[in-house]
Amino acid sequence: MAHEFLVKDIAFQAGLSTATVDRVINGRGGVRRPTMARIEAAIDELRKQEKEAGLKGRTYVFDVIMEAPDRFTRAVREAFESQTGGFRPLTLRARFHFTEQMRDSDLSMLLTRIGQRGSDGVVLKAPDTPAIRQAVEAMTAAGVPVVTLVTDLPGSSRLAYAGADNRMAGETAAYLIGSRLAGQNVSALLTLSSNRFRGEEERESGFRAMVRDRYPDLGIVVISEGFGKDWTTGAQVRAALARAENIRAVYSIGGGNRSVVDAFLAAGHPLPVFVAHDLDEDNLALLRAEKLSYVLHHSLEADAAHALGTLIEAKGRFPKTKRPAHSALVIVTPFNIPA
Incomplete structure (x- = not known):
């Protein structure tokens, strides 16, 4: 069936195979709804690009x-x-x-x-x-x-x-947390989406360096590979709280912050200091509810x-x-x- 765009162009925009796109365009079924939605979004994007090209x-x-x-x-x-x-x-x-x-x-x-x-x-x-x-x-x-x-x-x-200086961001997070919890012999939880990203590694490195130099009594607990998703990050935070009862701060390097708040609430653990990155819609809502202490933001x-x-x-x-x-x-x- 003829379509306003070539199958290969739709497939490229959607990041899918031409066979999958052809199946959807010709209504042959057997394709999951999320995949169909990606194809529809790709077609909308191509229409927008065509309009802008004029x-x-x-x-x-x-x-x-x-x-x-x-x-x-x-x-x-x-x-x-x-x-x-x-x-x-x-x-x-x-x-x-x-x-x-x-x-x-x-x-x-x-x-x-x-x-x-x-x-x-x-x-x-x-x-x-x-x-x-x-x-x-x-x-x-x-x-x-x-x-x-x-x-x-x-x-x-x-x-x-x-982008921002990620090492400096980590140092800043450590200062915000360490200056609030100095001398209490408690720990901070660092949540990474994945250790494959250089930026997250630099944030962690900057945090550790500042803690080592200025707040040696502050412990550090790290979780990773939650990929910033709420359900995976939440599960990792709950497991960390079960292992270490003295966690009193979070530095969220990789996101999933709603699930972090929920995990502390469910465990009955106080969270005096919570530092995160970026003013996305989730973090704005958490800031307004005073569930986040600080957000490190760059434009x-x-x-x-x-x-x-x-x-x-x-x-x-x-x-x-x-x-x-x-x-x-x-x-x-x-x-x-x-x-």
């Missing part, structure tokens, strides 16, 4: 690739969409490829397909693994510049990094502008601009939430 001026198409929880990728999408109009007379379009969890081989394959199809640049949040580094090297060799977002791939051929809009500007400069269309090495970090409490 705008005047030189058009650049960038690919934003992220492995992160949905609540964070929604905020990232909004940030990039808010910035694409700031580079007139150029027209910028972004193709978004988001997933909560992806194997390195699948992510490498996605990068390869993007390189084959063509792209003016890639914004990437991905684990720091040999397979990903190799894929980035291949993209660079093919003339597709790569900017890392939120978590870096230092020493790789990526063009630049857009995703500034990160998006930094990434897009760097990629455009790489094309020689804009003069090079000196930008800060890292995004500014702001400490948000329940009483200074930005409008």
Whole structure:
């Protein structure tokens, strides 16, 4: 059956096989509802791109690739969409490829397909693994510049990094917790989504260094591989509380914060200090309810502008601009939430 878009274009946008897309378009069944929803969303995105393509001026198409929880990728999408109009007379379009969890081989394959199809640049949040580094090297060799977002791939051929100083963020979290609990001989729980991400590793390292230097009586308990999902993170927090009764603080490096609050409540454990990252919808609600003590926030809009500007400069269309090495970090409490 004829369709307004080619099956291969829909499959590329959705990150699915052409066979799966063909089955859905032709109504042959046997496809799960979430997969059908991904295809519908891909078609909507292609329609939007087609409409935007009619705008005047030189058009650049960038690919934003992220492995992160949905609540964070929604905020990232909004940030990039808010910035694409700031580079007139150029027209910028972004193709978004988001997933909560992806194997390195699948992510490498996605990068390869993007390189084959063509792209003016890639914004990437991905684990720091040999397979990903190799894929980035291949993209660079093919003339597709790569900017890392939120978590870096230092020493790789990526063009630049857009985001906060993650080690400094970890040090800040340790200061906020340590100064509140100094001398109490209690522990802080660090929750990572995965130890595969360089940014999370740097946050943990900064936290440990500050505790070692200034708060040696503060214990550290670490959980990881919850991937920022509520159900997995909650289960890990409950297990940690069963093992260590003196946990009185949480530094959430990887998200899933509603489940953290619920786990402490169910266990009857007090949580005097809770530090998290990013003003996503979950964290805003927890701040307003005073379930979070502090949120370490940096502007995703500034990160998006930094990434897009760097990629455009790489094309020689804009003069090079000196930008800060890292995004500014702001400490948000329940009483200074930005409008």
